[in-house]
Amino acid sequence: MTLDPTYVLALYVAAVVLFILSLRFMSDVKTSRWGGRSAALGMAIGVAATLAAYQIQRVDLLIGAILIGFVVGTPIALRVATTALPQRTAVSQAFGSLAVALVGAAEFYDYHTTANTFTLSVLSAEMILGFLTFAGSCIAFAKLQELIPGRPFVYPGKNFVSIAILLVAAAIGVFLVAEPSQTFALPVMAVFALLFGFLLVMGIGGADMPTVIAILNAYTGMSAAALGFVLNNKLLIVAGSLDGSSGFVLALIMSQAMNRSFTNVLFGGVGAKVVKAEGGAAAAQARPVQSLSAGDVATILENARSVVIVPGYGMAVAQAQHTIKEVSDLLQEKGVDVKYGIHPVAGRMPGHMNVLLAEANVPYDQLWEMEKINPIFPETDVVIVVGANDVTNPAARTKPDSPLYGMPIMNVDKAKTVIFIKRSMSPGFSGSDNELFYLPNTWMVFGDAKKVLSDLVAALKAS
Amino acid sequence: MILELAVNATVTTGAPTAIAYTSQDLVTNLLVFVMATFLGVELIRHVTRLLHTPLMALTNAISSVSMIAALIVMSETTDQTLLILATAGVALASTNIISGFILVERIVRLFKSKPKGKPAK
Numbered sequence: 001m002t003l004d005p006t007y008v009l010a011l012y013v014a015a016v017v018l019f020i021l022s023l024r025f026m027s028d029v030k031t032s033r034w035g036g037r038s039a040a041l042g043m044a045i046g047v048a049a050t051l052a053a054y055q056i057q058r059v060d061l062l063i064g065a066i067l068i069g070f071v072v073g074t075p076i077a078l079r080v081a082t083t084a085l086p087q088r089t090a091v092s093q094a095f096g097s098l099a100v101a102l103v104g105a106a107e108f109y110d111y112h113t114t115a116n117t118f119t120l121s122v123l124s125a126e127m128i129l130g131f132l133t134f135a136g137s138c139i140a141f142a143k144l145q146e147l148i149p150g151r152p153f154v155y156p157g158k159n160f161v162s163i164a165i166l167l168v169a170a171a172i173g174v175f176l177v178a179e180p181s182q183t184f185a186l187p188v189m190a191v192f193a194l195l196f197g198f199l200l201v202m203g204i205g206g207a208d209m210p211t212v213i214a215i216l217n218a219y220t221g222m223s224a225a226a227l228g229f230v231l232n233n234k235l236l237i238v239a240g241s242l243d244g245s246s247g248f249v250l251a252l253i254m255s256q257a258m259n260r261s262f263t264n265v266l267f268g269g270v271g272a273k274v275v276k277a278e279g280g281a282a283a284a285q286a287r288p289v290q291s292l293s294a295g296d297v298a299t300i301l302e303n304a305r306s307v308v309i310v311p312g313y314g315m316a317v318a319q320a321q322h323t324i325k326e327v328s329d330l331l332q333e334k335g336v337d338v339k340y341g342i343h344p345v346a347g348r349m350p351g352h353m354n355v356l357l358a359e360a361n362v363p364y365d366q367l368w369e370m371e372k373i374n375p376i377f378p379e380t381d382v383v384i385v386v387g388a389n390d391v392t393n394p395a396a397r398t399k400p401d402s403p404l405y406g407m408p409i410m411n412v413d414k415a416k417t418v419i420f421i422k423r424s425m426s427p428g429f430s431g432s433d434n435e436l437f438y439l440p441n442t443w444m445v446f447g448d449a450k451k452v453l454s455d456l457v458a459a460l461k462a463s
Numbered sequence: 464m465i466l467e468l469a470v471n472a473t474v475t476t477g478a479p480t481a482i483a484y485t486s487q488d489l490v491t492n493l494l495v496f497v498m499a500t501f502l503g504v505e506l507i508r509h510v511t512r513l514l515h516t517p518l519m520a521l522t523n524a525i526s527s528v529s530m531i532a533a534l535i536v537m538s539e540t541t542d543q544t545l546l547i548l549a550t551a552g553v554a555l556a557s558t559n560i561i562s563g564f565i566l567v568e569r570i571v572r573l574f575k576s577k578p579k580g581k582p583a584k
Contacts (some may be wrong), residue, residue, distance in 0.1 A: 019525055023506040025522065026514050029574045036567030039525055043560055050531045054538035061550045069557025076558075077565035082573070085516055088566070092523045092559050099555035100529045106536045106548035118489065181570065217519055220526050227532040229492055232484050236528055237492055238499040243526035245503030280566060344512065351515030358513075358573040365576055369512055386558070 003052035011049035012235040018042030019239055029364050035391075046235050082359045083316050086213060086348040088146045093216045094137035100223040101130030105186060107230055112180035118232050120180055122175035126226035127186070128193040132166075135197030136456040140212055143201070144348060150206030158203055166196045174253075204265065207350050207429035209263045218247025220324060250350050257344035257370075259396075259407035289425070289437050291444040294455035297419055298463060300443075301327075301456075304381035304417075306337045308373060310410050311353055312346050314387020314422075318449035321360040322403050326348075327453055328362070330460040334397040339374035340366055341383075343391040343410055371412055377414040384419045385412060385436075386449050389428030392420075394433045403430050418442040517570040524563025530556035 022039035025031040036362025056062050080088045104127040111119065142148045169192035172185050179185075204212050228236030255265055290302075301307060309328065315321055328338040340362060346353040352368055368376075377383065385392055388410075395402040395407045412418050415434055420442055428432050436442055445452050510518050533552030540546055 001520045010468075016551070020502065020506065022521065022525070023503070023510065023518075026518050027506075027509045027511060028574075029511065029513055029571075030490045031569045032514055032517065032574070033568070035521060036524075036564050036571065038566040039467065039521060039567075043524070043528065043564075046528055046531060047534070050534050051476040054535050056534065056538045057541075058537065058546060062534075062547065065550045065553035066557050069559075069561050073558040073561035073563075074509050074565060077562040077569065081565070082570075085520075085570075088562075089519055089523065092520070092563060095559050096523060096527050096529070099527065099533065099552045100561070101535060102555075103529060103533045103552040106540070106545045106552070109531070109542070109545055110536060110540055119484065120553045213519070217522065217526075224526045224529040224532075225496060227529055229489075229496075231487050231532055231535055232492065233531065233535075234492065234495050236531060237495050239525050239528040241496050241499035242506070243502040243522040245500045246507045246518065246522040248502055249507040250519070297551065342512075349516060350519065351512060351517075352512045355570055355573060358575070361575065364513055367513060391525045 002055060003049065005053065008049045008053040009234075011045050014047035015042040015049070015235055016238045018045070019242060023242065025403045031264050044080060048237075050198050054190055063422065066078060082355050083319070084145075085355060086209060086352060087141055088378040089349055090137050090141035090144055090216075093213070093220050094134055094141065096220045097130045097133035097137060097216075100220070100227055101127055101134060101190070103227060104130055104230075105190070106225070107227075108176075108180075109183060111230075112183060113318060115180070116351055117177060120177040121173075122174050122226050122229050123305035124189070126230070127190065128169050128173055128224045129219050131190045131193035132169075132197030132200070133216050135166045136212075136219075137197075137216050139198055139201035140209065140216065143206060144209060150456045152205040153202040158199075162196060162199045162203070166440040167198065169193045169196060178434065192410055198351045205343075205429065206348075207264050208258075210345050210350055210352075211251050211258070211262075212253055213245050213349050214251035215262070215265075216247070218244050218251060221245075221247055224389070226424045251429075254345055254350060257408060259404075287438050290442070291446060292419070294445065294452055295459045297443075297445060297456055300417060300419070301331055301336065301382060301460070302334060302463060304331075306339075306380050307331055307382045307384065308341050308368075308380050308412075308415070310341045310343070310383060310385045310388050310392060310412055311357070312343070312388025313348060313389065314389075314449055316347060316352070316356055316387070318387060320386060320450040320453055321356045321362075323450055323453040323457065325357075325360040325362055326457050327364075327384075327460065330457065334460075338366065339368050339373065341368050341370065341410055341412075343370050343388065346388060346391065360442070370408065374411050377411050380415040383412040383415040384421065386421050386453070389422070389434055390432070392436050393428070393430075393432060393434045394439075395432060398435070404432055412436065413439055413441075418440060419445060421447070421449050423448060513574065514571070517567045520563050520566045520570065524560050524567070527556040527559040527563065530560065 018038045019042045022035045025035035108123050142151050172189035221240050225240025342353050392412045394413045396404040396407045533549045536549040
């Protein structure tokens with residue numbers, strides 16, 4: 001006996017409400033614990049209703065598949081380090097998009113004799129999207145995990161070749177819609193879609209990963225929504241479009257924070273800019289900078305009343321977040337006001353810096369967004385920049401010929417004193433030399449972020 | 464244009480599809496899609512930037528409702544190859560769902576407000 005379709009729909013409505021509520025709960029840290037829980041409940045209801053409505057004969061396969069989900073999924077979720085969250089997100093997008101691509105293929109084989117033009121068109125588009133997202137996510141993972149170099153892979157005519165490959169995949173898709181019985185074309189289309197996804201993400205640099213991850217997230221959602229159209233299943237459509245719009249909104253926030261368009265992130269020549277700017281950066285090394293030792297920094301900090309710490313991806317690389325927390329604890333004990341200023345694209349995925357600092361037990365009310373912290377800098381005594389570079393470069397405001405010009409930055413140069421912890425004078429991802437280094441109120445502290453901060457902790461304790 | 468094409472195809476050919484699907488269903492689905500997208504944009508805009516990382520884990524898990532599509536294929540097909548494809552789909556999607564929700568819970572728990580009188584070393 002199967003469940004009446006009306007009840008199934010009613011249960012789907014409950015699942016949709018829970019999904020919407022779960023996103024609503026994420027608007028505030030205080031309610032966020034209910035975010036995951038309500039969505040999980042919605043998912044359980046949706047899956048249970050589906051199982052009740054459609055009788056699955058091969059229960060053995062079903063149980064086996066779900067068991068695999070538990071055995072593989074649980075350790076991933078429990079063991080992944082917070083620094084590796086971007087990689088984990090890429091893997092999960094790879095899984096999700098491969099799942100929709102495979103199911104799309106299964107549906108195509110299943111329905112190709114009876115389905116109408118619309119269903120076949122949606123299936124073709126969905127498979128192209130699914131396979132290209134799968135390949136793209138795999139490359140994003142390899143880049144984030146540093147299995148392959150993070151710099152963009154560029155060659156003459158790169159965009160022309162990529163778009164030609166996508167057009168071939170689309171042409172095969174159209175052919176499959178016109179001649180659905182020619183199923184041999186399906187794997188060929190899949191290969192071209194995979195190739196396009198591979199080349200697309202190979203051509204994108206490590207610093208653009210927050211945007212790429214968000215766009216791939218959107219694609220996974222869109223292909224899930226497409227499956228909903230094929231199966232006339234509204235739960236799939238709603239959940240897929242919620243995920244799709246989430247990915248696009250995040251990608252938009254990320255690209256705006258870098259002052260670049262989607263197309264510029266996906267097809268732009270950031271790699272070319274790096275090569276061009278290297279000469280300039282080398283020439284600029286002769287310009288004088290002022291540097292200090294960790295001991296001197298301790299004296300400056302002790303005499304400050306307000307300190308803002310600006311962390312970047314370099315902090316995560318040096319695993320310095322716990323040491324930063326120690327510095328800020330010691331300063332707070334001495335009555336210094338400490339805040340953290342977080343640029344939207346700091347880190348390798350949206351919100352990454354916040355998670356790293358939260359894990360180091362920094363209370364979230366000390367984490368300030370760029371728009372809120374920028375007006376405070378003129379009244380700030382000392383800013384400590386750790387592992388961030390381009391997002392503090394005043395050239396973004398003042399030099400129209402800089403590749404960074406127009407990008408919203410942390411206005412740390414307005415603070416009374418800037419302490420910049422950095423290994424060397426090398427430029428950031430954009431390849432531009434940081435004007436901040438040469439300002440009279442900037443003091444450089446050269447060395448590994450964790451080492452410098454540990455010395456600082458020792459100096460603060462000694463005094 | 465796609466919409467027009469599709470509606471015509473359903474109306475004129477009236478081909479018996481495996482999924483009972485009328486042009487009216489199609490329009491309703493488009494409505495659902497458009498409204499859910501707009502709602503999604505509004506909801507995500509109001510998500511605090513602090514939580515963008517757990518948000519991505521959450522939406523990733525939610526989008527794995529595609530598991531439902533895999534379950535439907537599993538129930539309808541007897542073909543060995545298709546059964547394998549659909550089972551793989553269920554395995555991949557359920558991995559995402561399970562790891563996604565556990566991870567959201569884990570990350571969200573990291574965020575704490577004021578220090579509770581924790582003595583610094």
